[in-house]
Amino acid sequence: MDHKGTKLIHKYLRHDKKFPHVWCPGCGNGIVLGALIRAIDKLGLKKDDVVMVSGIGCSGRMPVYVDFNTLHTTHGRALTFATGIKLVRPHLHVMVVMGDGDATAIGGNHFIHAARRNIDLTAIIVNNQIYGMTGGQHSPTTPYGCKATTAMYGHIEHAFSISELAVTAGASFVARGSVYHAQMLDGMLEKAILKKGFSVVEVMSNCHVQFGRRNQMGDPVTMMKRLKDHAVRIEKAKTMEPGELEGKFTIGILADVDKPVYTEEYEKIREGAKR
């Protein structure tokens, strides 16, 4: 099909898929998917070589719409399935889309171990600080004091910082962006896909329906502005006092290190074992 004159995304959407999609109007998931597609297109990856894996949640529905090898797994387990695929076919570009609850609550163990192993996967975590699909329950990234349908008196737990967790767990590449900073996100995803090793891109997103509404954060546009106002570039954050960063989040590349990649190391084991 000739895609000239149509949006880039049409080249990658599944035309036989039953639309409309499941996301609410104003949701950040579409921006993440758009950025991912732009990154894949810019890198010129063959569709046949791209595997998109997801867990459960709003972001988990992302793969079904796009024309790659796509796998919608169980809640929190996407990285384990992706591990199996990558080890059997290391030449495939395996991208794993998860939400904050998916990746760091039920899938927290898999997340830190995938990072520690340094398997060459690209993990994209859409962090909207809430369980959206199931109706607004608090997640591991719901800020202290916020309201959720399972924290009606205010949340008394403390939030994970997903990116810092990934750095500590040993990921080769870690970046945090937001759905407001869409162009920046394109670049981050490109770098993450190219990176040999486990890479994580945490995308701060808005869920005005399940999170914003209950916490008086306004409509999607207001929430997007909020993302803009609360984002601080990592370079700038280094010059700021810790108190000034209260309630804000940093954006940029948190880690970019080179270390042995699991699949390449395993290939060496195979060579040695065959002798």
Add this chain to the structure above:
Amino acid sequence: MSKKKSANRYFLQGNEAVVEGALTAGCTFFAGYPITPASEISEILSERLPQVGGTFIQMEDEIASMGAIIGASLAGAKSMTATSGPGFSLMQENLGFACIAEVPCVIVNVMRGGPSTGLPTNPAQGDVMQARWGTHGDHPIVVLATSTVQDSFELTIKAFNFAEKYRTPVVLLSDEVVAHTRETVELPPREEIHIIDRIAPSMPPEWYIPFEDNSRGVPPMAAFGDGYRYHVTGLVHDVRGFPTQRPDEIEAFMKRLFRKITQGFNEIQMTKDFMIDDAKVAVIAYGSVARSAKRAVLDARDRGVKAGLLQLVTLFPFPRMKVEEVLRQCRAVLVPELNMGQISREVSRVNQGKCQVRKLNRLDGGLITPEQIMYELLKI
């Protein structure tokens, strides 16, 4: 492999035979988590798989192990994991995924005493119903039970063959005694062993409808990366793999899942019989207990009782036809088990008053002995 005796004869333990069976069947991917009494399977495969270009990985838990073997299978590998009761429970979530997404894979459960941490180094048969109904939702599944080291080799191959042919997870139940007993086994030459591989799509990608029904009820399966870009999901899906809420599509899909196994009943439901032709009383047994039962049948015959043995090799789909034949023929059957009667309930279910069904249960961590079975046979 140790202590080679002659050309094809080896002195192996059950867990080692599982490894040999898996490699013979073409297994190239194993993911597992350490657990007694199944760990030898992981240990040996970690050494053997890279030698044949395969992959071994020790995952962070059994949930992850099951996820990894499903991913590997979707990428085209024959994959397996091995565990014991508590680990098997953790696998149940993703086992359901393998059922609904029709991903071939083999799960070996070396049963130990339970529930919970239970008796890690003792044999038991408490996971029979966990194997059948452990995962959520209504689903068909294939469950085999090994009773000897030779069986462990042959049934592991069968497990892979059924998994590939029917696109289904297959559970192989072993137990601590079979896993750790060393026996002489004969491994037939490779060319004499029938190996089945999944059917790949023969049509061009644009014609491929990944979950379309056919006469076998088993659609051809493309691997990720082969050019057939399709969607795999744990949601109930239509023929193209996309989630559906339409009752007509849901029903057609669920019925096909069951039908594909039902259509294979003749080959899947395996039993072995021993001196059953003229038997008036019979033992119906499986796993390590079938070993004791065989001896008990001989001893009972020495004492003038016309005893026989029906060994269930396939536990599910329950080999109802063969069991019914025995129930019609005998005046009484004895179902000895290392649990409180998980298969005896199945036997009673199909019995419907034809015959007297007796149980013999042992839960103290020991094996049911031939004497115990013979004594019961003399009483009935």
